[in-house]
Amino acid sequence: MHEVSIALNLIEIVSEQCRKSGFSRIDSVNVRIGRASGIMPDALNFAFDAIKDDSMAKGASLQIEVVPVTGRCGECSNTFSVEEDYILSCPACGGSSFSIISGRELDIINMEVS
Amino acid sequence: MKVRVVTKILEANDRIALENRKIFNRHGVYVINLMSAPGAGKTTLLEKTLEQQTGLRIGVIEGDIAGTDDAERLETFGIPVVQINTGGACHLDANMIYEVLGDLPLQDMDILFIENVGNLVCPAEFKVGEDIKVMLLSITEGHDKPLKYPLMFQESSALVLNKIDLAPYTDVDLGKIRRDALSLNPGLKIFEVSCKTGQGLGEWVGWLKETGLPGISG
Numbered sequence: 001m002h003e004v005s006i007a008l009n010l011i012e013i014v015s016e017q018c019r020k021s022g023f024s025r026i027d028s029v030n031v032r033i034g035r036a037s038g039i040m041p042d043a044l045n046f047a048f049d050a051i052k053d054d055s056m057a058k059g060a061s062l063q064i065e066v067v068p069v070t071g072r073c074g075e076c077s078n079t080f081s082v083e084e085d086y087i088l089s090c091p092a093c094g095g096s097s098f099s100i101i102s103g104r105e106l107d108i109i110n111m112e113v114s
Numbered sequence: 115m116k117v118r119v120v121t122k123i124l125e126a127n128d129r130i131a132l133e134n135r136k137i138f139n140r141h142g143v144y145v146i147n148l149m150s151a152p153g154a155g156k157t158t159l160l161e162k163t164l165e166q167q168t169g170l171r172i173g174v175i176e177g178d179i180a181g182t183d184d185a186e187r188l189e190t191f192g193i194p195v196v197q198i199n200t201g202g203a204c205h206l207d208a209n210m211i212y213e214v215l216g217d218l219p220l221q222d223m224d225i226l227f228i229e230n231v232g233n234l235v236c237p238a239e240f241k242v243g244e245d246i247k248v249m250l251l252s253i254t255e256g257h258d259k260p261l262k263y264p265l266m267f268q269e270s271s272a273l274v275l276n277k278i279d280l281a282p283y284t285d286v287d288l289g290k291i292r293r294d295a296l297s298l299n300p301g302l303k304i305f306e307v308s309c310k311t312g313q314g315l316g317e318w319v320g321w322l323k324e325t326g327l328p329g330i331s332g
């Protein structure tokens with residue numbers, strides 16, 4: 001729903017980094033988006049393309065790596081991943097005390113500048 | 115040339131949220147980010163809470179896409195209220211809150227409610243500097259909501275199941291809502307409330323006093 005805000009934040013951060021590194025153009029950006037982050041990769045791509053024209057990222061492509069939801073069971077210590085964007089119980093023992101290891105990411109990893 | 119960035123996309127927002135949090139702490143005000151789908155009853159719950167003799171000094175920040183209706187409803191209680199219009203944005207962010215802090219007498223408040231924009235998805239993503247998040251679900255929204263919108267249930271400390279008076283007119287399975295919500299978030303505190311009949315409001319207000327004002331007991 002708020003992919004536009006996310007894209008604005010993203011462009012702000014990479015533009016600042018690009019300037020700091022002494023470059024003026026961003027060619028590509030790599031991000032990592034968790035399946036449970038509430039962000040749809042397609043919508044983020046669309047938003048990024050829609051607003052990038054007024055920025056240093058004008059010609060940039062956005063590569064999105066989707067991170068699956070994984071958890072660790074507090075009862076049997078099993079580590080597992082799920083297809084859904086949530087965890088209800090440990091698939092091995094059925095236990096319901098678990099910690100989420102990944103799936104919430106909204107991270108910028110790196111970019112190509114020139 | 116390749117440049118490593120390794121930054122959270124919401125870092126800028128989180129940084130401002132932390133600033134807000136410090137300001138709230140300094141003034142000893144406990145902040146509750148109140149979230150739900152449009153029309154679940156956030157403003158009504160605040161009205162009903164203000165009608166009780168809680169002894170709590172309450173202030174409210176109203177977040178809406180447009181309009182001042184909700185703020186006007188609460189102003190009649192003579193409490194500090196600030197309206198934020200997000201101009202289309204589907205959530206409040208930390209900076210919007212930061213900008214109105216000067217308009218509130220924080221030192222004279224025990225609890226500040228931030229009524230977020232009606233939306234079940236993104237308010238959970240954007241920290242605004244709150245101590246806790248409280249979520250409302252009106253039971254007419256259906257028992258599939260915890261699994262459809264897991265993030266909000268996971269992030270919240272308490273869930274108010276509102277409009278419980280309407281249960282006889284629906285086939286909603288309250289047990290399923292509880293089970294799924296507790297699976298997603300075992301520590302979740304759940305209240306069944308009707309803002310129309312007053313059912314459950316006592317328990318809600320008691321919890322509010324314990325949580326928001328550890329000195330006074332419910």
Ligand SMILES: Nc1nc2c(ncn2[C@@H]2O[C@H](COP(=O)(O)OP(=O)(O)OP(=O)(O)O)[C@@H](O)[C@H]2O)c(=O)[nH]1
Nearest residue numbers: 151152153154155156157158232276277308309310
């Ligand atoms: N039957 C019944 N109606 C309720 C209850 N609580 C709220 N309502 C009604 O639900 C409608 C919406 O309530 P609001 O309090 O405005 O909802 P809101 O969540 O603040 O809405 P937005 O700010 O627009 O997202 C109003 O017509 C209320 O009278 C309840 O417990 N039972």
Ligand SMILES: [Mg+2]
Nearest residue numbers: 156157184229
């Ligand atoms: Mg409202």
Ligand SMILES: [Zn+2]
Nearest residue numbers: 002204205236
């Ligand atoms: Zn949003």
Ligand SMILES: [Zn+2]
Nearest residue numbers: 073076090093
């Ligand atoms: Zn297990």
